[in-house]
Amino acid sequence: MRRGSVRPQVRFVTAPVKREKSVALTYVLWLCLGGVGVHRYYNGRVGSGVAIAFLTVVGLATVGAGIGVLLFLAGAIWWLVDAFLIPGWVSRRNAGSSVRRTTTRPKVNWAAAARIMRHGPLNPRVICPHCGVQGAVHVQPVSVKTGISGGKVMGGMLTGGLSLLATGLSQARRMTEAHCGNCFSTWRF
Numbered sequence: 048m049r050r051g052s053v054r055p056q057v058r059f060v061t062a063p064v065k066r067e068k069s070v071a072l073t074y075v076l077w078l079c080l081g082g083v084g085v086h087r088y089y090n091g092r093v094g095s096g097v098a099i100a101f102l103t104v105v106g107l108a109t110v111g112a113g114i115g116v117l118l119f120l121a122g123a124i125w126w127l128v129d130a131f132l133i134p135g136w137v138s139r140r141n142a143g144s145s146v147r148r149t150t151t152r153p154k155v156n157w158a159a160a161a162r163i164m165r166h167g168p169l170n171p172r173v174i175c176p177h178c179g180v181q182g183a184v185h186v187q188p189v190s191v192k193t194g195i196s197g198g199k200v201m202g203g204m205l206t207g208g209l210s211l212l213a214t215g216l217s218q219a220r221r222m223t224e225a226h227c228g229n230c231f232s233t234w235r236f
């Protein structure tokens with residue numbers, strides 16, 4: 048009887064990692080072999096599976112010494128908590144494997160992504176005045192600092208630098224910086 052229930056599970060565990068994981072099978076593994084962490088190995092959580100096995104095995108081995116009961120109880124609580132975590136693991140793992148499968152086809156354009164990081168989002172309506180291409184222009188707001196006049200520097204020095212700071216900041220003008228991803232020219236307006 049015992050042989051028949053354990054055998055097919057072991058076959059699934061050694062199957063290729065690519066196949067979709069099953070919630071039902073994880074619960075069967077949890078119930079029958081959860082004490083040694085097999086439900087965690089099956090979902091790719093080998094380290095924590097070994098930790099549960101450690102708590103169970105060492106706990107049972109040192110029951111006579113007293114501390115074993117605590118270790119075994121800790122493992123048992125962990126095992127019980129896992130029952131609530133299993134659906135989340137399986138759906139995340141299956142979603143992850145399908146994402147990995149689809150990302151092999153469309154190539155990520157890292158250069159375009161880097162331009163968005165550096166120059167802001169693409170504005171599909173803006174036409175580049177330099178090369179005439181539409182939809183390749185990045186637009187982002189920038190604050191442009193303009194020069195501080197000599198008079199303001201004097202005033203700032205006289206009032207102890209505080210007003211220099213205030214007027215210096217007020218000199219920053221809000222502008223829009225545009226960058227063309229086609230001809231790589233940058234301009235402001």
Ligand SMILES: [Zn+2]
Pocket residue numbers: 175176177178179180227228229230231232
């Ligand atoms: Zn251009």
